[in-house]
Structure formats: structure tokens, C-alpha cells
Amino acid sequence: MKARLCFTLLIACLAPACEEAPRPVPPVAQSGELVVLTLNGPATYFEDAQGLASGFEYDLASLFAKELGAKAQFLLAENPARIDKELRNGQAHLAAAALARHFDFPGGLAWGPSYFTTQHQVVGRAGDGPKPRSISDIADKRVGVIDESVAEYLISSPTPLPTQLNIERLPPGTSTGDLLERVANGTLDYALVESNRLTLAKRFFPQLEVAFNLGKPVDYAWLVSPVDKRRILNAAGPFFDRIRKDGTLKRLVDRYYGHATRISAIDSEALLEKIGAQLPKLRPHFEEAERVSGIDWRLIAALGYQESHWDPAATSPTGVRGLMMLTDETADRLQIANRIDARESIIGGSRYFALLREAVSPRIPEPDRTWLALAAYNLGLGHMEDARVLAQKSGLNPDKWQDVRQVLPRLADPESFQQLKHGYARGGEAMQLVDNVRNYYDILARMNPRDTPVPGVAEPDQLSTKGAAPGK
DSSP states (O other): OOOOBOOGGGSOOOSTTOOOOOOOOOOHHHHSEEEEEEOBBTTTBEEOTTOOEEOHHHHHHHHHHHHTTOEEEEEEOSOGGGHHHHHHTTSOSEEOSOOBTTOOOOSSOEEEEEEEEEOEEEEEETTSSSOOOSGGGGTTSEEEEETTSHHHHHHHOOSSOOTTOEEEEEOTTOOHHHHHHHHHTTSOSEEEEEHHHHHHHGGGOTTEEEEEEOSOOEEEEEEEOSTTHHHHHHHHHHHHHHHHHTSHHHHHHIIIIIGGGSOOHHHHHHHHHHHHHTHHHHHHHHHHHHHHHOBOHHHHHHHHHHHHTTOTTOBOTTSOBTTTTBOHHHHHHTTOSOTTSHHHHHHHHHHHHHHHHHHSOTTSOTTHHHHHHHHHHHHOHHHHHHHHHHHHHTTSOTTOHHHHHHHGGGGGOHHHHTTSTTOOOOHHHHHHHHHHHHHHHHHHHHHSOOSSOOTTOBOOOOOOSSOOOTTO
């Protein structure tokens, strides 16, 4: 479902004659809509190049709206510090915006059930002297926080607070990526961030490390407005209980955070180095491949990096060769004369991947269709379909990558593969390939952002530290 966005509710009235505040939203049953206030960002809500909405909070709130028999309508808040005011004014039914349940708000607002836990962490550059262990160890350092956040409260609340602590408060709404970039380039010595946001952003800054935790873990929860509050709170408890028990919540967490935890600082650093050293001469070939295949060139580049680290002469013990590591049979099928020619390999690999994605069942939505096609690039379509069959037999959804991912290692288990049409396969390798490509794609997309969408080019979910602006 494409999110419907309404900005007028969140923009202050500038006309002198405008005195009336916007009317509160009606109850859910009256309008048939659950109005949700959220933020643009990788942990909440973002749109891909096709204008399709995505994000952890977006998915959760959309599922909850269905629970209420309503459609979700999303409003984007520019300033997180205004969320409680908008809710008190009745401009939305709830805020689903990765809010840490730390403060109690007046004015009839109420917290819903907790559904995610995060930990505030002090982050600095690795190797910059002895690692600090407490606030007192960074008393003379420049420490960045985002103003009016829980982090800002935590860094200011210890008693006694070191008198020399130099706190730099960035404006509300500053992204974690922007904050960490200041630490990486030396503008700040340390930053205080939430662990889940650090997970998404740290891939772009492999030189950073966690120094120490600050405070106790805090829970995320929705903040509910006075409008229809009783109905929403009464429904939210059973809703979160159900999605915990049936695994939906766990799958959503893994979808948006899981792959980002499965990349090392060494891998990130190596890719960032090659982006500067090797990508400029290869980029024209990747962009040509995009025009030929309709696949985002950054995704093709991510797959090529996974296959060969962009080495045109790469060769495996089984005879797979070239930058995109094509078999002799695939090269013949695609009429590739020279597998170790970088341009031919890149264009051939992109065409092959496009064919695989077309072969995946058209009922499967993006980005799952792309992730399943990536698994097929490693395994072959037959083994990938075996994995989907195995997922269905295990009570999982064969159209969801996170479910299929769970059973891929079992393709190497005799008790499983002996019952499958195509037999044994190294499913664990395909699982790792997809995780790696997703991370490499995120890094490439951050380093090479698009100014405008490219018509006809499919772009999978992107978890960048800044998120994608609506329509971008």
C-alpha cells in the first residue's frame, strides 16, 4: 500500500488572518482511517525510488490499522520536539516514530505497549587513545547529542556532572548519520546515540566504536493522543501480544535491522576504500548495465563487489569467472564472448540477474522479490524454489525473504535436502550473499545518492542514515 501523506497539518499557519487551529481528527470508526504521526528516516518511514512507503514503524502501524479495520494515513513531522504538541491538538491518533518511552507527557497523552528495546551508547573513534569507561573519562571532550532527545537528557542528568563536559547540541531532527559523521571527521570527540540507530549508521563509519553504555535500556512505544485513546490502547495490547507470539515482530526487526548487524567494520572499510579507488573506472559500465537491465546500478555494483571485489580476472576453483562470476554456461546463454572483460561481465551479470528476478513469482512484492532473486543468483532458481517449498512446509511464508532466509541453511541438511526436488545446496552461502549485498547496496547508495528517481528502474528498500525524502 502506498502511504498517503498530508503535510498541511504539520505546517504552522502563516497567513495573518489564519487563527483557527486545524480540526482534530475524527475517531477511527467514523473516518475509517488511523492517522499516524511519524518521522522520515531509516528506523521509521522512508520511500524508495518508486514512491513506495517502507520502514519499521510504517509496517507496524499499517498492520495495526488493519487490526482496527482501518487504513493507515501517515503524517511526517519535521521536528520531533513538536510531536507531543501535535498529538495534544488531536492532529493524529498516535505517533509511531521510534520514541523512547522515557518521559511522561501531560495533556491526555498516553504511552502504548513497549515493543522494542534500545540502549544509549557513547561512540568515538577507534584508536584515539585509551577507551573511556564513564562520563568522567570524557569530561574535557566535545560530546554531541541531538537536542530535546532522551540522549540529551541522559548526558545532562548524572550527578555530579563533570564541569568541563563540552556538550554540543544538534538541532532536533538531526539524523544519527549526520551526528556520527562529525565524530568520524573529528569535529566532535564523541556522540551519544541509540544502539539500534547506531546499527544502521555504523556501516558508513567503520572507524567508530562503542566506548560505553550510558543509562539503562529504554523501550520504544507509540504515543497515543486523546482522540479515540481508549479504543487504541485496548487494541494495542492484544495486537503486540499476537505479533510477538506469531513471530511477525521478530521478522520485522530482522528485516530492518538484521542485515546491518551482519557486516564487520573491516568489510565496510574495504568497500569504502574501493569506492574511491576502483569504482570511478567501473561506474560507466554499471550505469550502462542499468540502462540495459532496468536494475539500479548501485545494486549491480553491490552484487559485483560481493562476487569478486570488483576484480575482472577473478576465478573460482569451479571455473566461475569474471567480475560478476558467471559460469561458462551462463556466459554462452547471454552471448558473452569474454568473461574477464569488465564491461561484458557487468552487463551480462545484470541481464542474468534481471532474468532471475522476472522468473520469481510476480505475486511477490518488492523488496522480497529482489532478495529472493539474489539468492537464486547464488543457488540457482531450482534450489531457491526448494527453499520456498521448505519454508511453506515449516509454516512460514514462502513469499517473504525473512522467512525463506530461516530455512536456507537446511538445504545442506540431509534430513531436508533428500526430500527436495533439487537436492543438496549450500544455502548458508546464499543467505550470507543477500545480507552482504544489502549492506553493500546501502553503503553505495549513501555514497552515490540519486537526485531524482530513474523511470523504469526498480530500487529495493534502502536503509540509509538519512532516509529517503518523499518522492526521492
